[in-house]
Amino acid sequence: MSNYRREWMPGGTYFFTVTLADRRSTLLTDAIEVLRQAYGNAAHSMPFQTIAICVLPDHLHAVWRLPDGDSAYSQRWSLIKSCFSRSLPASDDLGASKLRRREKGIWQRRFWEHRIRDDDDLARHVDYIHYNPVRHGLVERVCDWPYSSFHRYVTQGVHPPDWAGGTELDGGFGE
Structure with a gap:
């Protein structure tokens, strides 16, 4: 078994990538209202601040700030994934391991997390999140993707x- 190391910093700010098991799927955008409900339920039961988020068809990126004294981001993602999964039918192609764990085969088991270290790191990750639909060829302009906190940033006057404008951003990291 792999030895995954996570960094737990109470009250920390983290960048996440959470991915569906089937990378060809469009489930996250097809069932966006179910995902919004699951996300809202988790945020209500275990509060956190969403600094930025972008939902793509097969994965999502988010930056969260956790409450002081709290580092339980894995439990929050577990809540979101399980609530979303319970609302949908199981995959037709489940292996014995997933059946034993009562998984539906919708999500990859793990997720990527990175603790945000400073304001520059935060800005790079937020820009990466907002530009991601363009990078994946889903839209030509950031403002054309509906499932992104970019629109909140525009409303607040942070970005025009x-x-x-469709130009490539150099975030310094891949997916």
């Missing part, structure tokens, strides 16, 4: 609607 034509931010990044």
Whole structure:
């Protein structure tokens, strides 16, 4: 068994990538209302601040700030994934391991997390999140993707609607 190391910093700010098991799936955007409900339920029962988020068809990226004294981001993702999964039918192709764990085969078991270290690191990750639909060829302009906190940033005056204008951003990291 792999030895996964996670960094737990109470009150920390983290970047996450959470992915469906089937990378060809469009389930997250097809069932966006179910995902919003699951996300809202988790945020209500275990509060956290969403600094930025972008939902793509097969994965999502988010930056969260956890409450002081709290580092339980894995439990929050577990809540979101399980609530979302319970609302959908199981995959037709489940192996014995997934059946034993009562998994539906919708999500990859693990997720990627990175603790945000400073303001520059935060800005790079938020830009990466907002530009991701363009990077994946889903839209030509950031403002054209509906499942992103980018629109909140525009409303708050942080970015103009034509931010990044379809030009490649160098975030310094891949997916």
